[in-house]
Amino acid sequence: MTEGMTAERDTGAAATARRLLEIANLKVHFRTDDGWVRAVDGVSLGVDRGETLGVVGESGCGKTVTAMTVLKLIAMPPGKIVDGTIHWQGRDIVPLTPAEMRSIRSKEIGIVFQEPMTSLNPVYTVGEQIAETLRLHEGLGKRAAMDRAAEMLKLVHIPNPSRRVNDYPHQFSGGMRQRVMIAMALSCSPKLLIADEPTTALDVTIQAQILEIMVEMKERLGMAVMLITHAMGVVAETAQRVVVMYAGKVAEEAPVGELFANPRHPYTQGLIRSIPRIDTAATHKVRLEAIPGSVPSLLDPPKGCRFAARCRFVMPECLDAQPPLREVSPGHKVACIL
Amino acid sequence: MTQYVLRRLLIAIPSLLGISVILFTVLALAPGDPFEELATNPAVPPDVRAALRASLGLDDPVHVRYFNWLFAMLRGDWGYSFVSRIDVDDLILQRLPTTLIVIGSSQILALMIALPVGVYAATRPYSIFDQIANTLAFIGFSLPTFFTGILFILFFSIYLDWLPFVYRSDIPGSGLPWFWEHVKQSIMPIAVLGLFQGAAWTRFVRSAVLDVIRLDYVTTARAKGLAERVITIKHVMRNALIPVVTLVALSMPAVFGGAIVTEQIFRVPGIGSLLITAILANDTPVIMAVTFVVSILVILFNLLADVLYGWLDPRISYR
Amino acid sequence: MAGSTLASPTASAGAPARKPVSPGLEAWRRFRKHRLAVASAVVLSVVVLAVLFGPLFWTVAIDEIDFSATLEGPSWAHPFGTDDLGQDLLARMLYGGRISLAVGFAAMAVAVFVGILVGAVAGISRGSVDAALMWLTDLFLSLPQLPLLLLIIYLFRDTLREWVGPEMGVFILIVLVIGSFGWMPVARLVRAQFFSLREKEFVEAARALGASTPRLVIRHILPNALGPVIVAGTIDVAAAIIAESTLSFLGLGFPPDIPTWGRLLFDARDHLDFAPHWALFPGGAIFLTVLTINFVGDGLRDALDPRRVL
Numbered sequence: 004m005t006e007g008m009t010a011e012r013d014t015g016a017a018a019t020a021r022r023l024l025e026i027a028n029l030k031v032h033f034r035t036d037d038g039w040v041r042a043v044d045g046v047s048l049g050v051d052r053g054e055t056l057g058v059v060g061e062s063g064c065g066k067t068v069t070a071m072t073v074l075k076l077i078a079m080p081p082g083k084i085v086d087g088t089i090h091w092q093g094r095d096i097v098p099l100t101p102a103e104m105r106s107i108r109s110k111e112i113g114i115v116f117q118e119p120m121t122s123l124n125p126v127y128t129v130g131e132q133i134a135e136t137l138r139l140h141e142g143l144g145k146r147a148a149m150d151r152a153a154e155m156l157k158l159v160h161i162p163n164p165s166r167r168v169n170d171y172p173h174q175f176s177g178g179m180r181q182r183v184m185i186a187m188a189l190s191c192s193p194k195l196l197i198a199d200e201p202t203t204a205l206d207v208t209i210q211a212q213i214l215e216i217m218v219e220m221k222e223r224l225g226m227a228v229m230l231i232t233h234a235m236g237v238v239a240e241t242a243q244r245v246v247v248m249y250a251g252k253v254a255e256e257a258p259v260g261e262l263f264a265n266p267r268h269p270y271t272q273g274l275i276r277s278i279p280r281i282d283t284a285a286t287h288k289v290r291l292e293a294i295p296g297s298v299p300s301l302l303d304p305p306k307g308c309r310f311a312a313r314c315r316f317v318m319p320e321c322l323d324a325q326p327p328l329r330e331v332s333p334g335h336k337v338a339c340i341l
Numbered sequence: 342m343t344q345y346v347l348r349r350l351l352i353a354i355p356s357l358l359g360i361s362v363i364l365f366t367v368l369a370l371a372p373g374d375p376f377e378e379l380a381t382n383p384a385v386p387p388d389v390r391a392a393l394r395a396s397l398g399l400d401d402p403v404h405v406r407y408f409n410w411l412f413a414m415l416r417g418d419w420g421y422s423f424v425s426r427i428d429v430d431d432l433i434l435q436r437l438p439t440t441l442i443v444i445g446s447s448q449i450l451a452l453m454i455a456l457p458v459g460v461y462a463a464t465r466p467y468s469i470f471d472q473i474a475n476t477l478a479f480i481g482f483s484l485p486t487f488f489t490g491i492l493f494i495l496f497f498s499i500y501l502d503w504l505p506f507v508y509r510s511d512i513p514g515s516g517l518p519w520f521w522e523h524v525k526q527s528i529m530p531i532a533v534l535g536l537f538q539g540a541a542w543t544r545f546v547r548s549a550v551l552d553v554i555r556l557d558y559v560t561t562a563r564a565k566g567l568a569e570r571v572i573t574i575k576h577v578m579r580n581a582l583i584p585v586v587t588l589v590a591l592s593m594p595a596v597f598g599g600a601i602v603t604e605q606i607f608r609v610p611g612i613g614s615l616l617i618t619a620i621l622a623n624d625t626p627v628i629m630a631v632t633f634v635v636s637i638l639v640i641l642f643n644l645l646a647d648v649l650y651g652w653l654d655p656r657i658s659y660r
Numbered sequence: 661m662a663g664s665t666l667a668s669p670t671a672s673a674g675a676p677a678r679k680p681v682s683p684g685l686e687a688w689r690r691f692r693k694h695r696l697a698v699a700s701a702v703v704l705s706v707v708v709l710a711v712l713f714g715p716l717f718w719t720v721a722i723d724e725i726d727f728s729a730t731l732e733g734p735s736w737a738h739p740f741g742t743d744d745l746g747q748d749l750l751a752r753m754l755y756g757g758r759i760s761l762a763v764g765f766a767a768m769a770v771a772v773f774v775g776i777l778v779g780a781v782a783g784i785s786r787g788s789v790d791a792a793l794m795w796l797t798d799l800f801l802s803l804p805q806l807p808l809l810l811l812i813i814y815l816f817r818d819t820l821r822e823w824v825g826p827e828m829g830v831f832i833l834i835v836l837v838i839g840s841f842g843w844m845p846v847a848r849l850v851r852a853q854f855f856s857l858r859e860k861e862f863v864e865a866a867r868a869l870g871a872s873t874p875r876l877v878i879r880h881i882l883p884n885a886l887g888p889v890i891v892a893g894t895i896d897v898a899a900a901i902i903a904e905s906t907l908s909f910l911g912l913g914f915p916p917d918i919p920t921w922g923r924l925l926f927d928a929r930d931h932l933d934f935a936p937h938w939a940l941f942p943g944g945a946i947f948l949t950v951l952t953i954n955f956v957g958d959g960l961r962d963a964l965d966p967r968r969v970l
Binding site for chain 2: 696796801803806808898905909911922943946954955958
């Protein structure tokens with residue numbers, strides 16, 4: 004925090020009616036035996052009503068922590084929101100009490116996790132688990148909640164929903180479980196769905212189905228989606244805007260077409276180059292090994308640009324200070340001096 | 342579920358046979374012979390001795406003797422106590438209820454300690470409460486039951502003079518005072534056993550809850566907006582109980598061991614003290630029968646635990 | 661992986677830049693962090709040293725009867741007091757402690773030996789041999805140990821006594837029987853190590869280089885199973901000490917003239933109202949020894965086997 008980094012602070016001003024979620028200069032650090040790990044270190048991003056925002060970056064860049072922090076689902080301790088604000092519909096949720104947070108979770112913001120195999124409680128039927136949310140937030144009775152749960156399963160195209168509500172998670176495949184998770188997250192018609200790598204753990208063919216269902220549900224319910232992924236291809240297919248994160252910071256932000264046509268940050272360029280060609284894409288998950296080196300330690304991050312050590316265009320001034328996020332064209336911001 | 346229970350029942354049969362083979366082997370390998378006395382007695386002619394041996398089947402091949410013995414055991418045909426001069430099965434039936442009451446109550450006490458303390462400690466790992474609970478649990482299961490029993494007697498019976506330290510089954514009177522006397526004399530044996538098991542189980546529960554609490558579905562539950570208390574009880578505890586049931590079943594032999602010691606300390610007239618008395622009096626049929634009964638009880642409790650396990654975990658019973 | 665991201669932020673944030681240290685040093689570093697384990701190791705060493713060398717300094721005979729000083733509380737002449745025959749309890753406890761500790765360690769050695777043998781055979785052979793051995797392990801886990809211990813000792817005591825004398829006979833019997841009821845956790849651990857290590861690269865590599873099975877087991881697999889086995893062995897020592905004390909306490913262990921800690925408690929039981937010290941000192945010694953061994957075991961688990969919680 005001692006470094007002179009200057010993330011753009013657009014507090015309040017940009018909180019127009021269009022803006023649903025506005026994260027400004029968020030810093031989430033984790034205490035470990037060796038010191039504080041700066042997992043998220045000054046991230047600013049926003050989600051508009053009804054849009055899909057893609058958040059891209061390799062593992063450990065802080066995208067999951069950012070998403071979890073929006074619902075305050077990170078364990079505190081060891082985690083800690085050191086600085087920044089998270090405005091949800093104009094209200095900062097950082098200082099909210101646990102009880103106030105609970106009324107936002109699932110009711111206003113739903114979330115889907117990466118691992119469908121472990122995200123459902125093995126000892127309850129999927130119907131009971133969906134109904135639990137409905138009974139909590141919608142005040143439905145046991146029967147009504149189960150009926151709604153079956154309807155939700157139908158919406159996510161699970162065959163034979165009225166029978167399947169009474170099945171246990173282990174009786175579903177991974178893709179089916181992820182549909183259940185989506186049904187659960189959307190059961191109270193939230194305004195925002197956070198999807199944290201929802202397709203990473205699934206087979207490629209299933210991945211496309213899940214993305215399709217998410218797009219369909221988004222249209223039907225008119226919600227916004229914050230889609231977290233490390234796969235550029237997924238972003239290209241589904242998102243309107245993209246935020247590229249690197250080592251706990253935002254590297255670049257742009258509308259999806261602009262980003263692919265005109266990537267400014269060397270890291271973004273590397274990411275795009277590392278997408279396999281369309282004709283071979285179906286058989287490979289997008290991996291980022293094509294960029295040499297790995298993410299710097301967030302325990303004691305370098306003073307300058309965090310990508311400097313891996314950057315092809317590195318210059319002496321890159322090592323001195325973190326370049327601020329600057330707007331290069333309308334809606335296109337980049338944290339690079341190039 | 343029915344199918345699952347039947348399967349467990351079928352699996353219990355080999356265990357029962359295995360234990361009976363071990364018991365029989367120990368007996369067969371044991372030096373000495375029930376007819377040693379007759380053999381050294383010159384008044385008994387050798388042919389009479391041989392006839393007696395034959396009538397008791399002692400000269401049959403080993404496997405025949407094993408099956409004869411096993412069927413006799415299973416029929417409850419356990420012989421005749423040398424000392425009490427009554428049938429062994431009557432003797433055991435007299436003593437068994439007391440033991441089961443003491444064990445049952447102490448296990449309930451143990452669970453009443455272990456569940457809340459273990460869960461509370463695990464939801465606040467490394468807090469002061471957790472550290473104190475953990476240290477006390479260590480002390481609790483490092484204190485052998487015979488020493489706890491003596492400490493209890495020293496403190497509650499001798500120093501405070503609150504509780505009797507010898508269990509009497511022949512308390513005179515009736516009604517509430519009679520019942521109260523029974524409660525008073527049961528407190529110490531039950532507490533000794535219950536505290537020991539409670540300490541061990543607190544650690545089981547704590548580590549099981551710690552394992553569950555970091556799983557993804559707990560985060561899912563939190564993301565639903567459920568209150569922490571609901572998450573802990575409905576999602577964490579319910580799942581943590583599954584491994585705990587297994588560990589509790591595994592500690593059943595130790596529970597019976599503890600019961601024997603406790604009964605001996607407080608002179609509770611159960612099958613544990615019967616066993617010790619029988620050993621001291623060389624009453625072989627009684628020793629045999631008690632060991633056999635305890636083995637069967639352990640298997641029975643394991644079976645019960647299996648059924649409970651299947652009931653708690655739909656992944657096991659729904660196939 | 662939502663959950664794991666929460667649990668270990670370091671894992672995703674790049675490896676912390678710690679200096680590489682040897683496994684031994686790393687284990688010692690982790691053990692040291694468990695303060696109760698370190699304190700227990702010190703106390704346990706004191707107990708062991710006292711029992712080993714105490715009789716050299718406290719030279720009172722264990723069977724010196726003094727009717728002028730029966731059932732006396734602690735004093736300068738008798739720091740731990742005397743029993744009903746006026747025998748010095750400190751001397752008796754130092755002597756008895758040797759037996760109790762010797763039984764503990766010897767029974768542990770038996771248990772670990774059998775456990776490694778069964779676990780290794782099961783781990784190597786897989787298939788039906790493995791299934792049979794694991795069934796046997798489960799069977800032994802569900803045997804009622806104390807009644808069987810009592811039964812076996814009751815049946816075999818006299819014969820062994822005739823062969824090798826009362827002390828040695830009972831010692832061998834107790835060690836063997838307690839040991840043969842303590843091997844199951846070790847066997848399971850060793851087998852589990854076999855199953856997890858067999859597929860690991862370094863074992864595959866050794867196999868590819870033509871290492872024979874016994875060599876593979878001794879050089880590569882067993883050393884890796886060592887950590888958990890040491891932890892289980894430590895707990896076995898405590899369990900064996902408790903088992904021996906229980907037998908002696910029930911009056912069915914060592915003969916009356918051998919004052920093991922459990923035997924002292926057994927003798928003290930009828931004099932609780934007049935001579936509580938007689939019960940408190942040996943009972944306290946058993947408790948302290950078992951408690952410190954358990955804590956050391958817990959520390960060793962943190963140090964050698966950090967993944968297991970129980």
